[in-house]
Amino acid sequence: MSTERVLVLGADAAGMSAAHQALRTAKQAGKAIEVVALEKTEHTSYSACGIPYWVSGEVDSSDELIARGPERHRAMGVDLITGALATGIDASAGTVTYRKDGSEQRIGYDQLVIATGASPIIPDWARRVDGALVGGVAPCKTLVDGEQWVQLLVAAAAAGAGAAPRVVVTGGGYIGVEMAEAARARGLEVTLLTRSAVMSSLDPDMSARVEKDLAEAGVHVAGNAEVVGLEVDDRGWVTSVSSSDGNEHRCDLLVLATGVRPVSDFGPDAGLEVGEWGGFLAAPDGSVAPGIWAAGDCCEVRHRLTGQWTFSPLGTHANKQGRVVGTNVVAPGTRAFNGVLGTAITRYVHGDAHLEISRTGLSTSEAQRAGLEIASMVTEGRTASGYMTEAAPAAVKVFANPATRALLGAQIVGGRAAAKRIDTVAAALWSGATIDHLAEADLAYAPPFATVWEIVQLAARRLADSL
Amino acid sequence: MSTERVLVLGADAAGMSAAHQALRTAKQAGKAIEVVALEKTEHTSYSACGIPYWVSGEVDSSDELIARGPERHRAMGVDLITGALATGIDASAGTVTYRKDGSEQRIGYDQLVIATGASPIIPDWARRVDGALVGGVAPCKTLVDGEQWVQLLVAAAAAGAGAAPRVVVTGGGYIGVEMAEAARARGLEVTLLTRSAVMSSLDPDMSARVEKDLAEAGVHVAGNAEVVGLEVDDRGWVTSVSSSDGNEHRCDLLVLATGVRPVSDFGPDAGLEVGEWGGFLAAPDGSVAPGIWAAGDCCEVRHRLTGQWTFSPLGTHANKQGRVVGTNVVAPGTRAFNGVLGTAITRYVHGDAHLEISRTGLSTSEAQRAGLEIASMVTEGRTASGYMTEAAPAAVKVFANPATRALLGAQIVGGRAAAKRIDTVAAALWSGATIDHLAEADLAYAPPFATVWEIVQLAARRLADSL
Numbered sequence: 001m002s003t004e005r006v007l008v009l010g011a012d013a014a015g016m017s018a019a020h021q022a023l024r025t026a027k028q029a030g031k032a033i034e035v036v037a038l039e040k041t042e043h044t045s046y047s048a049c050g051i052p053y054w055v056s057g058e059v060d061s062s063d064e065l066i067a068r069g070p071e072r073h074r075a076m077g078v079d080l081i082t083g084a085l086a087t088g089i090d091a092s093a094g095t096v097t098y099r100k101d102g103s104e105q106r107i108g109y110d111q112l113v114i115a116t117g118a119s120p121i122i123p124d125w126a127r128r129v130d131g132a133l134v135g136g137v138a139p140c141k142t143l144v145d146g147e148q149w150v151q152l153l154v155a156a157a158a159a160g161a162g163a164a165p166r167v168v169v170t171g172g173g174y175i176g177v178e179m180a181e182a183a184r185a186r187g188l189e190v191t192l193l194t195r196s197a198v199m200s201s202l203d204p205d206m207s208a209r210v211e212k213d214l215a216e217a218g219v220h221v222a223g224n225a226e227v228v229g230l231e232v233d234d235r236g237w238v239t240s241v242s243s244s245d246g247n248e249h250r251c252d253l254l255v256l257a258t259g260v261r262p263v264s265d266f267g268p269d270a271g272l273e274v275g276e277w278g279g280f281l282a283a284p285d286g287s288v289a290p291g292i293w294a295a296g297d298c299c300e301v302r303h304r305l306t307g308q309w310t311f312s313p314l315g316t317h318a319n320k321q322g323r324v325v326g327t328n329v330v331a332p333g334t335r336a337f338n339g340v341l342g343t344a345i346t347r348y349v350h351g352d353a354h355l356e357i358s359r360t361g362l363s364t365s366e367a368q369r370a371g372l373e374i375a376s377m378v379t380e381g382r383t384a385s386g387y388m389t390e391a392a393p394a395a396v397k398v399f400a401n402p403a404t405r406a407l408l409g410a411q412i413v414g415g416r417a418a419a420k421r422i423d424t425v426a427a428a429l430w431s432g433a434t435i436d437h438l439a440e441a442d443l444a445y446a447p448p449f450a451t452v453w454e455i456v457q458l459a460a461r462r463l464a465d466s467l
Numbered sequence: 468m469s470t471e472r473v474l475v476l477g478a479d480a481a482g483m484s485a486a487h488q489a490l491r492t493a494k495q496a497g498k499a500i501e502v503v504a505l506e507k508t509e510h511t512s513y514s515a516c517g518i519p520y521w522v523s524g525e526v527d528s529s530d531e532l533i534a535r536g537p538e539r540h541r542a543m544g545v546d547l548i549t550g551a552l553a554t555g556i557d558a559s560a561g562t563v564t565y566r567k568d569g570s571e572q573r574i575g576y577d578q579l580v581i582a583t584g585a586s587p588i589i590p591d592w593a594r595r596v597d598g599a600l601v602g603g604v605a606p607c608k609t610l611v612d613g614e615q616w617v618q619l620l621v622a623a624a625a626a627g628a629g630a631a632p633r634v635v636v637t638g639g640g641y642i643g644v645e646m647a648e649a650a651r652a653r654g655l656e657v658t659l660l661t662r663s664a665v666m667s668s669l670d671p672d673m674s675a676r677v678e679k680d681l682a683e684a685g686v687h688v689a690g691n692a693e694v695v696g697l698e699v700d701d702r703g704w705v706t707s708v709s710s711s712d713g714n715e716h717r718c719d720l721l722v723l724a725t726g727v728r729p730v731s732d733f734g735p736d737a738g739l740e741v742g743e744w745g746g747f748l749a750a751p752d753g754s755v756a757p758g759i760w761a762a763g764d765c766c767e768v769r770h771r772l773t774g775q776w777t778f779s780p781l782g783t784h785a786n787k788q789g790r791v792v793g794t795n796v797v798a799p800g801t802r803a804f805n806g807v808l809g810t811a812i813t814r815y816v817h818g819d820a821h822l823e824i825s826r827t828g829l830s831t832s833e834a835q836r837a838g839l840e841i842a843s844m845v846t847e848g849r850t851a852s853g854y855m856t857e858a859a860p861a862a863v864k865v866f867a868n869p870a871t872r873a874l875l876g877a878q879i880v881g882g883r884a885a886a887k888r889i890d891t892v893a894a895a896l897w898s899g900a901t902i903d904h905l906a907e908a909d910l911a912y913a914p915p916f917a918t919v920w921e922i923v924q925l926a927a928r929r930l931a932d933s934l
Binding site: 013049315316386389432437443445447454 | 809
């Protein structure tokens with residue numbers, strides 16, 4: 001029997017998790033496989049989530065963000081080809097075409113793992129007539145983007161002799177808030193311009209808390225305002241942004257943080273279905289067609305509570321899915337990816353301001369869209385006993401189904417050490433807990449760590465009592 | 468119908484939770500009740516867990532530790548009698564005798580709530596022939612103890628012109644570690660003398676990590692050494708401690724942190740059963756006999772995973788049990804206290820040293836005593852992405868039943884932001900999760916908060932893979 005070739009498209013979290021897991025699984029099974037990976041850039045396995053902290057200056061160098069570079073992957077047995085952009089799949093022939101060094105090439109596979117990730121959404125207004133981005137305008141998704149932002153922010157801060165240099169960040173989600181932090185850390189003024197509310201994956205009342213806290217921390221938040229156009233100077237450099245509410249926002253730089261979309265354009269031609277968000281729709285074992293698998297940000301994922309497809313491009317899922325697929329390509333049916341809860345966390349820190357934000361499960365609007373009854377309550381408390389210097393405020397909104405009493409989710413907005421408590425709720429949710437389970441669980445208390453009724457539990461108890 | 472009298476013995480967490488919950492429940496039910504509480508001290512509802520932080524100087528005044536003083540309880544409708552020590556119960560007559568101002572009195576009840584708490588275990592060697600404590604030797608359980616320790620430590624630190632003043636802390640549990648922190652914060656040298664290992668509720672390998680970290684942080688830990696006697700000077704003041712390993716530990720002060728026992732001595736005479744630890748054995752609804760209830764540190768509690776009785780004197784349980792009992796005395800059968808997981812947390816912080824410790828569920832020896840199969844694995848990781856300044860080390864030991872794959876517990880020893888992650892495990896445990904549930908759950912990741920495989924989850928995944 002010839003050695004089976006596993007071909008992986010994309011050499012970041014999902015792809016390289018799959019590649020190494022396939023090698024490990026094959027080794028354990030005493031099976032010989034060859035793993036080839038095509039990566040369009042020159043970079044592999046880096047923390048995209050860490051880029052804002054490199055841009056801010058907290059992380060010194062992009063080297064620190066790279067978990068494993070190309071040479072390391074090769075040393076570990078992955079035949080990695082960088083600068084190789086996959087352009088098409090012929091599923092019946094079992095081949096992939098890719099472009100490298102200007103020429104088109106073809107490679108065969110026995111098993112194909114698609115892990116092509118996601119790419120930033122670039123609005124039309126951000127482009128010049130020739131299609132290039134307007135000067136001073138860029139997304140922040142890749143290491144190349146990050147390098148550019150370090151240079152742009154440092155240069156802008158240094159040049160700021162007159163009016164303070166200002167960055168407009170478009171998009172009030174996680175990356176938007178993190179890039180606002182980074183720009184403030186570099187000494188720039190920041191306007192956060194967002195189509196709906198800031199952190200709109202939270203319920204409106206929780207989002208309003210974030211907006212208030214950001215404003216108090218010196219970020220100008222302009223909500224419910226879409227960009228309608230840019231003004232540029234005679235160098236073609238952005239000078240201001242006009243928004244749909246009729247306002248004009250002067251700026252020297254503009255961060256595009258308006259989301260990403262799955263890289264799946266080659267899918268339909270290969271007969272691979274994509275969903276509402278354009279992501280591949282993999283089965284729990286990661287398969288999308290016989291011999292073809294997908295993992296990571298190029299996929300949609302099932303919400304564990306609703307069973308519905310959603311798009312949740314996060315490194316946590318990518319790593320887990322990569323591991324599932326890497327196992328299953330060698331030992332079919334061994335592992336499953338059992339969905340997501342929509343858990344997410346971020347922070348905004350500047351000077352004395354320390355804001356933490358997290359969520360898990362369903363928001364009110366998500367539950368309603370899924371046809372689920374949902375009840376909720378906000379509880380304000382503290383992260384430590386009130387007499388401790390560690391005590392910071394925290395607002396916890398918990399959600400439950402009033403008919404079944406099933407726990408449905410939580411959202412946290414608070415100070416230091418507030419947000420990671422979301423994992424308490426996520427762990428309960430994952431295990432199918434009721435609101436009463438969370439209200440009565442034996443959670444950890446000592447004065448530096450919590451109040452005697454842990455804030456997350458107090459929130460659950462109060463909601464449970466009201467149902 | 469005459470107004471029903473609920474008599475509460477003890478006006479701390481459990482008793483006052485029960486008292487106010489009974490009043491609330493009666494009000495909701497439109498029922499008139501009278502709540503009378505007897506408290507042997509002059510203090511009510513204070514944070515015993517906060518006392519070490521007052522002793523350390525982090526909390527300025529004992530006032531901050533008092534959640535509700537006597538006047539506040541009275542204003543809220545509790546007929547509180549302080550300085551009243553309950554001495555006996557006549558269950559058939561429905562009366563309690565108590566001593567106040569030197570005279571014995573008797574009071575009738577319709578429902579009796581016993582919430583007499585726990586008292587420190589005072590070894591014989593700590594007493595003089597007349598029964599009083601040797602000079603410089605004291606427990607740290609009550610506000611009066613705390614006041615004494617503030618004075619003793621401040622005086623010792625001020626007097627330390629020659630050899631650095633030294634405190635011996637006997638008992639290597641939570642209070643022992645916290646009092647070691649407090650004494651170090653006051654500028655004293657500390658020897659922690661402990662019968663078995665330090666933090667012996669952890670597995671030995673995790674306990675060894677704590678011992679190593681404490682030693683590096685400047686605490687002299689003497690393990691497996693029991694006190695056999697004290698040397699005192701001619702003022703009757705402790706000068707050294709001799710231990711069972713033949714060592715002599717010079718000291719100026721000695722903290723008794725050798726545990727507590729339930730205050731239940733009046734129980735057997737009243738026909739109330741007590742358990743192996745001397746605690747009342749309340750049913751899930753809190754009842755111990757018809758019309759008699761018990762809550763808080765005077766009780767033993769059921770371990771949720773084994774069903775066995777255990778002694779777990781913590782404010783978290785006391786508050787929950789008080790609430791259960793307070794509801795059920797008015798509306799029988801409404802609520803239940805569904806056991807404990809043995810969740811606990813503490814820290815040792817001094818200068819740059821920051822050590823956090825937590826546990827939940829069963830340790831190896833606890834599982835073995837309960838006849839359960841248990842497998843475990845230690846995973847070392849970090850609290851944040853390695854490139855972030857927040858990243859601190861954390862060692863997580865997780866436990867599961869290899870036959871059923873049921874999650875059984877976890878222990879964490881690490882730096883800042885490590886220990887509270889135990890709640891993730893506790894919430895999963897409470898909901899009956901398997902090790903696989905924890906390994907695949909959707910937990911929160913962003914670089915300042917976690918590694919992409921959250922350390923608790925990574926630990927679960929590695930154990931799951933090994934089973």
